[in-house]
Amino acid sequence: MQQERVIIIGSGPAGLTAALYTGRAMLNPLVIAGMQLGGQISLTGEVENYPGFWSPDHTPTGPELVDVMHKQAEHFGARFVYDEVVEVDFGVRPFRIKTYSAEYLADSVIVTVGASPTKLGVPGEAEYVGRGVSYCGTCDGFFFRNKDVVVVGGGDSALEEGIFLTKFANKVKVIHRRDQLRAGAILQKRAFANEKISFIWDTVVEEIVGNGVVQGVRVKNVKTNEIRQVETDGVFIFIGHDPNNHFLVGQLAMDEEGYVITDEHYRTSVPGVYAAGEIQDPHFRQISTSVGQGAGAAIELEKWLAGQE
């Protein structure tokens, strides 16, 4: 079995930055990248708020940023495998990490596995994924040219993706459970100014209905209890994220929402195991904050490893 000095689990901005820093520290890191490099930003369209890459002529996309970060980490010695971790044993050192196709031993670990879109949990949702239900406008918007879609949620993701979807769709109706948006001011202004976007306030989706493909949503006004059906071809759901913690349960201390608890040095409850990015940060969830956390975890891990030798 391969024994590594550092294994980084996950390849979003936190993981790629941790790979760069541990690579430059000559620790020869191995990144278990998941099946798709880049995590959530690989599914993101234009990124306007990550400093350093923007110009008046070009706003970088998520995949472009991932590509640069990946090449940079590889250039400085990081190695990548495309596999999913299914089980870990952090009880004894070296730590044991099992993937679908291999098993590894590691002196130290940085966990950067991020989070996944929260599901609505209503009838029809699971049934119609890929047949009208989506969690990614960038991925699926193209299939809704000249069609009508609804977007569920009132945060930055809902508005950003809703605005993006107006490139394809005829109409985008944003269904929000309150009468005030959580999204930031700039996105609100853009969404209100967009003629293709309208809002259905104080309303929750109770069911997604269709006949092989999505045809509508059954919604309830939470103030009046009125139930009605909104005809639509697509349902895009952006109501937050859940931490990807399934293989970490029982191994690392977590908060009540399932996020890994870290201290100010990105240390988890197990010495030698660090965590960075959205798996330990339900608050900021920005590319820039994840990059900072990945760097911090790598710097702290390097010091810890040096102290062990």
Ligand code: NAP
């Ligand atoms: P979020 O800020 O947590 O917003 C989730 C939205 O979904 C809220 O409006 C919430 O309603 C609603 N919601 C939650 N559970 C629901 C349910 N069961 N049924 C119906 N509605 C539900 O999540 P996000 O928009 O994905 O953003 C996550 C983080 O990423 C935020 O920190 C955000 O600032 C950041 N982000 C930033 C950008 C950007 O800067 N361009 C873009 C995307 C995301 P309530 O408002 O009533 O709670």
